[in-house]
Amino acid sequence: DVKVTQSSRYLVKRTGEKVFLECVQDMDHENMFWYRQDPGLGLRLIYFSYDVKMKEKGDIPEGYSVSREKKERFSLILESASTNQTSMYLCASSLDWTSGRAGKNIQYFGAGTRLSVL
Amino acid sequence: RKEVEQDPGPFNVPEGATVAFNCTYSNSASQSFFWYRQDCRKEPKLLMSVYSSGNEDGRFTAQLNRASQYISLLIRDSKLSDSATYLCVVNGGEGGGADGLTFGKGTHLIIQP
Numbered sequence: 117d118v119k120v121t122q123s124s125r126y127l128v129k130r131t132g133e134k135v136f137l138e139c140v141q142d143m144d145h146e147n148m149f150w151y152r153q154d155p156g157l158g159l160r161l162i163y164f165s166y167d168v169k170m171k172e173k174g175d176i177p178e179g180y181s182v183s184r185e186k187k188e189r190f191s192l193i194l195e196s197a198s199t200n201q202t203s204m205y206l207c208a209s210s211l212d213w214t215s216g217r218a219g220k221n222i223q224y225f226g227a228g229t230r231l232s233v234l
Numbered sequence: 235r236k237e238v239e240q241d242p243g244p245f246n247v248p249e250g251a252t253v254a255f256n257c258t259y260s261n262s263a264s265q266s267f268f269w270y271r272q273d274c275r276k277e278p279k280l281l282m283s284v285y286s287s288g289n290e291d292g293r294f295t296a297q298l299n300r301a302s303q304y305i306s307l308l309i310r311d312s313k314l315s316d317s318a319t320y321l322c323v324v325n326g327g328e329g330g331g332a333d334g335l336t337f338g339k340g341t342h343l344i345i346q347p
Contacts, residue, residue, distance in 0.1 A: 149335070156339070157339070158321075158338065158339035159278070159337040206277055206278075221266055221325050222268065222280055222283070223280075223323075224280075225279070226277060227277050228276075228277050230275075
């Protein structure tokens with residue numbers, strides 16, 4: 117089974133703090149993603165990475181950065197946390213994003229990190 | 235911007251009934267379609283992929299209608315444990331990446347005893 121592990125289930129941080137959210141996958145997947153999920157807004161893509169040291173902005177990258185130094189690990193960084201970044205953060209990975217290769221682009225999610233910024 | 239639209243519900247359905255919901259997508263070049271299930275305060279998990287010919291997995295049937303650009307999910311003999319939010323996911327036809335990953339906001343299903 118694919119396992120995507122997020123380092124924390126719950127985090128409470130203060131406004132202005134630098135926050136690191138870690139995600140590790142054990143299936144040698146090429147692609148990794150960071151989403152946030154808010155009531156009524158669904159899943160929104162923050163950043164994704166299709167290879168080590170490669171990253172692409174998603175729909176809402178402002179206020180976030182990412183790091184992928186190793187294939188299995190994808191980190192989300194909140195440079196200066198703000199209250200509007202209080203949310204559920206979900207990491208996902210997939211083998212391949214090429215949509216023509218059946219099954220390769222299925223995304224597997226970690227359990228999520230519920231972040232509260234006070 | 236490619237869109238995936240779902241009725242948010244909630245759908246309140248008695249146990250044992252059949253329930254169906256649809257999802258429409260805007261990108262006619264989309265090639266991959268999925269239904270994910272998300273329980274309250276949990277992560278989304280793949281329920282089933284949706285194939286062009288339609289596919290069935292036990293009590294669940296998924297259909298794809300390319301002409302009208304929608305996919306559907308049918309649940310027969312619903313169980314209390316089917317209560318969840320069902321997310322429609324469509325991958326685009328333009329090479330994937332951010333452009334290819336679109337999640338619907340989900341349909342909330344409540345099965346009542």
